[in-house]
Amino acid sequence: MNKAAVNHLYTYSRHTDEIELCRLEMRAFFNKDTHENFIFSETCIDPSRSPFMKERLDVLVTCNSVQEVADYVTTLTNDGQRFLIRCLNTIALGETAKIAHPDRRKVERSIGMAMQGEADLFQPDILYGVVQIGQQYLFGYLTESISVWREHVKKPEMYSTALSTRVARAVSNIAVPHPEGVKAIDPCCGIGNVLVEALSMGIDMDGRDINPLAVLGSRKNIAHFGLTGDVTPGPIEEAPGHYDAAIIDMPYNLYTHVTRDQQASILQAARTLTDKLVIVTIESMDDLLIDAGFEILDRCIAKKAHFEREVVVCR
Structure with missing residues (x-):
């Protein structure tokens, strides 16, 4: 014994x-x-x-x-x-x-x-x-464990291409494993799947999106679950302040036509905005991350049937 x-x-x-x-x-x-x-x-x-x-x-x-x-x-x-x-x-x-x-x-x-x-x-x-x-x-x-995240699967506002609740929760933990004293941001937050999971775990995270309709949807989803968070409209390039960590689910769907140059601009803005970045992408962005001044620390592939996303941790 x-x-x-x-x-x-x-x-x-x-x-x-x-x-x-x-x-x-x-x-x-x-x-x-x-x-x-x-x-x-x-x-x-x-x-x-x-x-x-x-x-x-x-x-x-x-x-x-x-x-x-x-x-x-x-x-x-x-x-x-x-x-x-x-x-x-x-x-x-x-x-x-x-x-x-x-x-x-x-x-x-x-x-x-x-x-x-x-x-x-x-x-x-x-x-x-x-x-x-x-x-x-x-x-x-x-x-x-209490599966709090299950309560967040159905939201008032939803995108078919948004991160699943489970992936959003895991990515939030990867970005901010120990929340005390950490300020984070999701500067391309969409309808707020990551924000909902982060805020529900006590992670201090702001939201931002260039699409004002997405901002309204994100605010609605946050309020629906009794959470409080700051979500503002505007491009990442104009985000004020500095954050300990950021999560970017890189826009890619048919309604968000993001060019390679725009992707580079997002990552360059993120370099000045945050010390740590977790990026979710459907295509390799190693060259853009390195050009923006990031060091790649860790990564994995998140799968759902035949659809794959890459999660990359940088600083």
């Missing part, structure tokens, strides 16, 4: 097409990634921020058996709070196979019977988690 230092286990659920975007988000949060559907980190992130995270386990102890976990929980004090224990092996975690439902309930009961206090299946004061990874069992406080 080993009492853990401050450490967190995050589990993930993502479609095959989303793996690379998920890993890029991992690298933004944790400065590392993995091919597995779980990751350990000392960095504490609210799992509800990510469209891919299922839960976060704040590990208290690592044991060699369920009985060792049961022995450990007898040492925990309880001041009358009701508890609930969940076994997280509802899916295969790396090479550790999924544990069948009856066996998960048996694990939960074995540990719960050893704990002080009373269990509550419906409104517990404390939620604990236990998970088998390889031959070890980890136990700790559990925070489950």
Whole structure:
């Protein structure tokens, strides 16, 4: 039995097409990634921020058996709070196979019977988690993800070519993984898919768009979800101030005829506007980014069926 230092286990659920975007988000949060559907980190992130995270386990102890976990929980004090224990092996975690439902309930009961206090299946004061990874069992406080982003899928104003809600949320996290003290902007915000996700996560982000109708649509969408954000009309070249991070979903659809020179102008304006840029594009813009003075730090392909977008992180 080993009492853990401050450490967190995050589990993930993502479609095959989303793996690379998920890993890029991992690298933004944790400065590392993995091919597995779980990751350990000392960095504490609210799992509800990510469209891919299922839960976060704040590990208290690592044991060699369920009985060792049961022995450990007898040492925990309880001041009358009701508890609930969940076994997280509802899916295969790396090479550790999924544990069948009856066996998960048996694990939960074995540990719960050893704990002080009373269990509550419906409104517990404390939620604990236990998970088998390889031959070890980890136990700790559990925070489950709430898929807030699902509520944002249907908006009053929508574009068929806008970023999906999941991609918009992941891109917001990639641009601003740790929001405290960070000021961000989406200077080509369209109807505000990125803005809605960023603002809903407490990211301080302004919006701007050259199309006044898009600005009105973005404001409407933000207000629809009870969020507050500043969205102004005008081209990026005239955006005032300076920002820590910016996200640009490069305009490309049939109704936004952006030439190569205009794309270059957008990126050159972004160079003076922000320290960090995350750009989403359907075509390579490495030459334009380099010409604008950016250094490319990271990238991935975000897929949806046969449609691909490239997400590029620059500074």
